[in-house]
Amino acid sequence: MPHTQLHALFSLFLLLAAAKIGEEVFIRLRQPGLVGQILAGFIIGPSLLHWLQPSGTLDFMAEIGVIFLLFETGLETQPEELLEQGTLSLAVAVLGVLTPLGLGWWFARSVGENPITARFVGTLLTATSIGITAKVLADFGATRSRFGRVILGAAVLDDILGLLALSILASFAAPHLKLTNIAFTIGFVTVFFILVLVLRRAAWPRLSPRLGRLRAGSPVWAFSLVLLLGFSAMSAYIGLAAIIGAFLAGIFLSETESAGQPLRQRAEAVSSFVVPFFLADIGLRVNLHDLISRHALFLIAALTLIAMFSKLAACGLAALPLGRRDALRVGLGMIPRGEVGIVVADQSLRIAAIPREYYSISIAMAVLTSIFGPILLRLALKQDAQPARESSAARA
């Protein structure tokens, strides 16, 4: 057996096992499993235990992992649901994206960073993690409450806005800002998005039953996989992040069933295999030395506070029509940065000229908001357990 194959298999085994253990430990501590997987990579990586080094194999699996993570996020997005609390969600999302974007940019400039890094810092702070907040809302049975739907709608919208900001950032790989590039990027994303929404309603309902008549094993799932890779490659080809294609493929297929089961179940089987590599690989690549300098600790603290305050204030303000109590909950619910923030940091490190230490600092910020956000939201929800009753009444 060649040595490289043994090494690759062993590192895959080690990273997956660590990630799964980290996830379980964090869920038992009532913390986001996603954070546990990142920390697991950090612990066994070169920063602490030195059991594993970043490698091309792991980076490739991480790449596949993030594509499936965004695919799954897309599968869970029902564009129609966004319209239920449409105006309010849109207001929360837009204010909640612009405020951290502006504050992050202003802060980075004021500590002396160059304009490219400042744009990156702003982008990093934009997107709320749907997954983490959805989990807390579900724990309190508040997913179908009015403020819960506003939060989820806004979180989906700011994912899209965050990915758009990332694409714009990617078009800055060239050091001088070209307005035509930005216009092209926004145009591409908009056209791509509208095309997906239209085809999903117009063509897919007629195509889907025909696929079911194919004779190869699980044809709908096979088609979905081809579509996922095709959208991702196309997205990369026209200069967007590949994950935008993956996300749109998920939205396109979000109501599809395969052999009587929602597609989500099959996607989940693959995600459970590949997504841990994305998360744990992030921890693996965080450099402890980048985190423990005085300057780094200052940046982490400042960015975490800005991240929390900007969403709380902007989203809370936008949600005031719901009343002060629910507005506070919306603001708190929008705090956790997760998937998309981490993806932004990850892709920015690969494409743009940002200082290396910002990668580790960004991950630390995302991890901290993902821990503090749910704690604060839980406190606000516990004050009185009314939302839980409210929602079970709504369900009944």
Added chain:
Amino acid sequence: MPHTQLHALFSLFLLLAAAKIGEEVFIRLRQPGLVGQILAGFIIGPSLLHWLQPSGTLDFMAEIGVIFLLFETGLETQPEELLEQGTLSLAVAVLGVLTPLGLGWWFARSVGENPITARFVGTLLTATSIGITAKVLADFGATRSRFGRVILGAAVLDDILGLLALSILASFAAPHLKLTNIAFTIGFVTVFFILVLVLRRAAWPRLSPRLGRLRAGSPVWAFSLVLLLGFSAMSAYIGLAAIIGAFLAGIFLSETESAGQPLRQRAEAVSSFVVPFFLADIGLRVNLHDLISRHALFLIAALTLIAMFSKLAACGLAALPLGRRDALRVGLGMIPRGEVGIVVADQSLRIAAIPREYYSISIAMAVLTSIFGPILLRLALKQDAQPARESSAARA
């Protein structure tokens, strides 16, 4: 977006799409889908259309693919079922392995190949494809007939014997034959195998419900994935083929359920994504120039005839206690070489000193037996459709 990422995504998309189309076309032609996937890679590869070249990315996905292919094969293997027609299956398997092994070795030596190549040619001819024959039997409703069970039992056993032969072959990477190496390899495989069978009965039934109590998403599936990578890495570490570990992980988990569904369903969702890369990558790496020389055509024809005749004669002879008609069916049912034969060719190319052209020739042989075997078996089963009635009676 970096150029390499775009290139990797695009080649993944192209190979997966081609494989799925090839599978569908072949199934419609009533041919094995596996062959269609190999041919799809061959057609779009450097031999014909030049759309795609072999690459490190595709080889890595192929590696993951073959691990899941053997994992799935293991999941479908119930060791207990082998005992149902135990003695007869064992006789068919052993005679059916030794005869092609010997004939292949003798033939290669007599056309002037060196001893290492001769051993490789022999090993290549040993293992029947479970998947292909099982499909034909299922089409005729003959899976539960007596000769059907003999075939399936023998096919499983000769997979194990074939993998064992491959491990022995791998221990020949050093040019001089060491008997202690062979003894170690046989010892390792035997101990590993027995350990898996014992733990599966003794420890797993107690461990499995505890896993179900873990709180992370789909814990049983998560554990299975970690076990699969762990067994594969361990297997490579002690000098066996990694796929033996994957196969044993499958056997270990073959009766496991995850969230009320057989584990097989989740494994199938992943296999459907990764296995096509293994199969199509094989076609991609077949070199047309290695196939069209006069010498190569002679070798392909000779090896295909030896492969068919040796299984037909040896297995048919061993199955004579079933009567002449069923013995003929057993012999025909054992003809198709598929997964394991291809795996042997694949791994031998990577580890051992075999001439490059033998890789392409071996794949051609496996493909031809997989096409001719089922055609002949179908003819024999059609002669009278009795097995179908027999088995539906047995089912009712």
